Amino acid sequence: MKRILVGIVVAMSNVALGQTTEDPAATLRLNNLNTPASGPLIFRVDSRYEGQQGTPYLLTSWSNGQVSLRDGRQYKEVPLKFDAYRQELIMLRPKSGNDSIIIARPTVARFLLTSPDGQSYLFSRYPMIKTTDDQLKEGYFLVLYEGKTALLKRVVKTLKKADYKGGYSADVRYDAYADANSYYVLKPDQTLSKVKLSEKSLLDALSDRQEPLKSFIKQEKLSLKTENDAITLVKQYDSL
Secondary structure, three states: OHHHHHHHHHHHHHHHHHHHHHOHHHHHHHHHHHOOOOOOOOOOOOOOOOOEEOOOEOOOOOEEEEEEEOOOOEEEEEEEEEEOOOOEEEEEOOOOOOOEEEEOHHHEEEEEEEOOOOOEEEEEOOOOOEOOOHHHHHOOEEEEEEOOOEEEEEOOEEEEOOEOOOOOOOOEOOEEEEEOOEEEEEOOOOEEEEEOOOHHHHHHHOHHHHHHHHHHHHHHOOOOOOHHHHHHHHHHHHHO
16 A cells, blocks of 8 residues: 555656646746745836837938939939938838838938928038037038028937836826927038027128128018028028
């Protein structure tokens, strides 16, 4: 009788060992149950995060465009996106589905995007401008007007991360992209001046023709709070 009981115990032990070898998850569960200090494994998901608002791109969809490289090569009728957050020009490879490439910034001279509604956006680089700011010297500018003098716009996006954890959080549950654009006047001598859309700021940048420009502003009733008014003023400056 004792031999039979020993055989049953050995058989049960072998079954348990077999389960341990074949099912590691069972071992983990048994360990948790047999170790009161460790407690069960619980994975908590913080459901308060609400995702992302806005977009890093100037235009959310692929746009028909053109790219002119500094070595003279040109690409026409190609799908493009401008990532204003990372300041990168992205091109969709022809006949490749969703395969895209980032065009190295130093190789680009200009590129043109055309939105589905027909609006055009011409971006240019000005590596010869007189500035110690490498981001400006190597970066992209949206050309609002270009004659002897240019009115340029830096199209930039910033990203504010969600802030909802901790006792002193702002309870903002989403990441958000926002515009952080700025304006510049580029003179023929490659002097670059940062300006605001205001009469004082623009006249300071165009100070060598300030008096006739003041008369022009009054005559044309320009508010200079819009891009169109600023373009009109810089065009007038070039005509003097």
